[in-house]
Amino acid sequence: MPSLGPRDVRLAVLAASVCGTDRQILRGDRPDAASILGHEGVCRVIEIGPEVQLVRVGETFVCNPVNPDDQDEILGHSTPGLFQELVTWSEDELRRRSLLVAVDGAGNDELPFEVCALAEPLGTVLYTHELLAGTGEAPRRLAIFGDGSMGVLHALFAAEVCGASEVLLFSVDATRAAWLRTRRWWPRAVRVFGPDEPEPKSRQDTVVVCTPARASDAVLTRAVARVAPEGRIVLVGGVGAPGHPALPGMDLRVLRRTNVCGRGQPSIGRALSTEGKRLAVFGHRGTAARHLAGALALLRDWPVFREILTHCVPVEGLPAVLDTVSHTRRLDGVEYLKAAVRFPRAPSP
Template identity: 30%
Template sequence: MSPAAALSIERTPGNQFIEVVRPVPALAPGELLLGIETAGVCGTDIQIVKGMRSEAATVLGHEACCTVLGVGQRWAGRYAEGDRVAVNPTSSTDSGFLLGHSVDGVWSSHLLVTEHAVELGQVMPLPENLDPVLAVLVEPLACAIYSWSILRDAQVERVVVLGDGAVGRLVAWLDSLHLDSSAVVLAGRLDIEDERARAHVLRGMRGRTGVVIATPRDSTATCVSIALENAGDGSVIDIIGGIDPGPDPILQYAARVRAQNVCGRPSKPNMFNLEVGVPDAPRRVQITGHRGVSHEHFRDAAELLLARGDEVKDLITHVATPTEAVGALNGMAAGGARVLAGRRILKLVIDFRDGTTA
């Protein structure tokens, strides 16, 4: 493909995914042109693919490793062609900027970053020697770092992670670096449904526990209920995944609190307190949540992956061409399983390094 052409994976109005070739966008003085080396498919993306949530973007994706291909005149001296960068997908000051949701994302060989997004500081440097496949884990690991900062300040003694997708596994791995590994329990859907495994999970909630809920939004209510029924006195429930609150007043309040904690702000996150259990022996539990990550979380995640990325590289189960990715996405959109090449997808990376970013 000619360097003047850009390849995107685009979503049609009928929720099908197609490869589209367009001219590389022209660069204005205040913009940056990025070449996407690799892009990740996250759990939220899969919810959109399956029709579980609606977003405005035609091009999805917010996890990527990029190279600066063009620098608008305004940013000369701050960025240079060849810089390795990524885009922090959420802004703490502009709720209208949400990469891959409200604005087109990174499932494309090229991304034109607007002057406003550059002004917000969303284009972040990456270590030059960070593997571009591993680099798609920077943003989800930054989310795990955000979560740990909350649990650390709450002085939890143990952690139970509900949700064994890529984010949940990163949370469990990170928290195990700070606590004894025996004090961290990772539980997926099957662990909750199986009686013996469920008993092990619930035992992990005894005492002052951080319960991190990293599940799709349709499972959040069940997991919050489990945590409230079993978490010990002084525990903190941190909701990383989305919330579909419905009529439940606790979930409605949790959704409002989660929306107030954005990209590390405020520095002391909003929480709300509940007393649960029997009246003569109540348990005090705090509920919080957050969305987005700060630039500091993002930088810390990149450095940690550079230093210890080999420990989490197996989370990336598939590296696919755009054509292969389109087949998998359309299979999921049609109600199929999260499977590619006969293996369940945990983290799928789309590799755009075929000359289109040159």
């Protein structure tokens, strides 16, 4: 193991979770160049250089992957990620990238390390609702496109925390939709729809798009059709082409990149759809420390959010997990939603 420089920090990865973007990178759907994947996780400081003042040995942190000053610098996407037992960063890099957010009580029964690894995706949901709060009333009737962990978390949050009266979750996979409907942890407000199933004629005040870029054009057509006039469309997943026929004059790629890590005033695009609907359209990337802290509190106090964790494996099983989920949505004979990887625990200080 190389020795540390005077301002270096070495951390042990305690747990990390597999994101949908990891699956996309493995399939070649994204051009990300990181040599090691993994951007959702929790670490403990095990060694510091003599000049380090920012952190102390024994402190535990969740990682905040997107650099708020350069949203193309992303842990596990453009720089080596958390699917390794040890990571070393300089104190300057930690500060510049706002990489670490402290966790109190991590590793106990109320907040296991594997659960802490869910803070970043759930923090993204909090960012969605923070931006929605700036556009008017809290959403009461939502449609969510995307049946992965991000779509499911948005549905759970809207129904459980916001008290939405109607949450429609749309899947393009009949098997996944059928499996999701059997989950006993859904709030009553949530209904799941598979492909080619009759859909309600109601229109929603908010539509959240949680699908990969390759699916975004078709999904946006459905989203614009489903949203009510004066409604809101939130771009959480990837965006394919910059423009879309149903939203003339809008550059969706620019919109999604405008709100970054909770910095500055929210930027909301205003659109007139080809159907004559006036809409608010916006997206976001990254999270802020407040989103991650809020997510950790939810994970501690609202056990339902832990239900997305369908698999938990030791680090030795990570290669097989990545190989499998890169091309299928079943793992060990069970429908896959989210996997966490357990690493050997760092010694206590």
